[in-house]
Amino acid sequence: MDPQIEVLDLGASRLFRVKPGRPSFAAEVAEVWAYRELLFFLVWRDVKLRYKQTVLGALWAILQPFVAMVIFTIIFHRFAGIKAEYHVPYPLFAFAGMLPWLYFASCLTQSSTSIVGNSALVTKVFFPRLIIPLASVVGPLIDFFLAFVVLVGMFLWYGRIPHWHVIVTPFFLALALLTALGVGLWLSALNVRYRDVPYVIPFLTQIWFFATPVVYGLESVPLKWRSIMALNPMTGVIDGFRWAVLGRGVPHYHVFAISAVVSILITISGLWYFKRVERHFADVI
Numbered sequence: 001m002d003p004q005i006e007v008l009d010l011g012a013s014r015l016f017r018v019k020p021g022r023p024s025f026a027a028e029v030a031e032v033w034a035y036r037e038l039l040f041f042l043v044w045r046d047v048k049l050r051y052k053q054t055v056l057g058a059l060w061a062i063l064q065p066f067v068a069m070v071i072f073t074i075i076f077h078r079f080a081g082i083k084a085e086y087h088v089p090y091p092l093f094a095f096a097g098m099l100p101w102l103y104f105a106s107c108l109t110q111s112s113t114s115i116v117g118n119s120a121l122v123t124k125v126f127f128p129r130l131i132i133p134l135a136s137v138v139g140p141l142i143d144f145f146l147a148f149v150v151l152v153g154m155f156l157w158y159g160r161i162p163h164w165h166v167i168v169t170p171f172f173l174a175l176a177l178l179t180a181l182g183v184g185l186w187l188s189a190l191n192v193r194y195r196d197v198p199y200v201i202p203f204l205t206q207i208w209f210f211a212t213p214v215v216y217g218l219e220s221v222p223l224k225w226r227s228i229m230a231l232n233p234m235t236g237v238i239d240g241f242r243w244a245v246l247g248r249g250v251p252h253y254h255v256f257a258i259s260a261v262v263s264i265l266i267t268i269s270g271l272w273y274f275k276r277v278e279r280h281f282a283d284v285i
Contacts (some may be wrong), residue, residue, distance in 0.1 A: 024115055028275075029126045038127055038253050042118075046110065047142055061143035062150050065102050076215045085217035086246040092154050096242045097214040099151060100176045103144045104234060105205050107177075111136035111184025115192055119285045129278045130271075133188045137180045144173070151245070163247015172240040179233045179263040189277050192284050208253040214232035216262030218252060230258035233266065 032039070051057045069091055076082045077090040084093035114136040115122060115129070121131065155162055191197035212234045213221070221229060228254075229235045236259020243251050 011209045017221035027263040028128070028130070035127050035131055039131050039135055039138070042131065043139045046135065047137045050139075058146060060141075061146040064105045065098045066150060068098050068102070071097075072215050082216050082220075085219050086242065088160070088246055089158055092151075092158055092160075093217070093242070093246070094215060095154060096153055096245050097238050098146060099147055100173065100232065100237050101209065101212065101214050102142050102147070103173075104176050104180050105209075106143065106200055107137040107180035107184060108187070108205060108230065110139065111180065112114045112191055112197055113188035114184070115188045115281060116195070116285060121228045122285055123282045129276065129281060130185075132185045133274070134181065136178055136188075137184055141173075141177075143183055162245055165244040165247045167244075169241060169244045172237050172244060175233065175240070175260055175263055178267050179237065179249070182263065182270040184268035185267075187273040192277070192281055201241070208232070208234065214220065217242075217273060225260060226255055230255040231262055233259040235259055236263075 051060065053062065054113040056063065060117065070092045073091050077084070082090075095119075112225045114132045118132050121127070123130070152162070187197055187201070210230070211232055213229070218226060218229070218235070218239045236256045239252055240256050240259075
């Protein structure tokens, strides 16, 4: 961070006032990297606390998407008649959509209260505050990878193999992480001043879920509405992740592009707002 020097002309004498300058993006990244051990510690702490004194432990990461897949298959496929796309069984179609969505929903829940939940650290220790919401979106990746093993098992159960497009799944996972981080920065910073944010999260998540093609496919949406749905960045994540894993059908490149741009804009705006108000966290919290 380069200092800013302000010169005040007082007639016969001059007064030099040295003020801290605004850190560059590279400096911010370097500062977070310097505290990477703290990031790893916070991630490991959150994972241990999540499954501490639980009977099933980390199996909850597998059980949650599996039970959701069964319920969706019965209600939306059997009763509502929603068909799977890519010519695959509906349970496989639903599970492939649930994985990135549950990761995103978990990130929203954890990141929204991350700053307030770590008030002791924020008020007593100096470190880049950005690390706290960042740890909240990195930790759920462990649950994602555990559940991904079940997806591989489902491929074997149905006698199928993942398509070679699976190599681009890290891109869509990174897009989900970027979206979760951007929204999490907004929510965690707002929650410092407005403590009713946690009450909004379940309502927000529920609306966002039905606005995202999780239980249904994007092909069932009229063509003229797909670009509008792509403004929801999770639309591109879910549709792209399914295409990459299941590997059939024509990829919706315009949906991927629109969702990626919106995700980047959300993250940039979240970083801007978070950095703007973080200096007041210790006073307000």
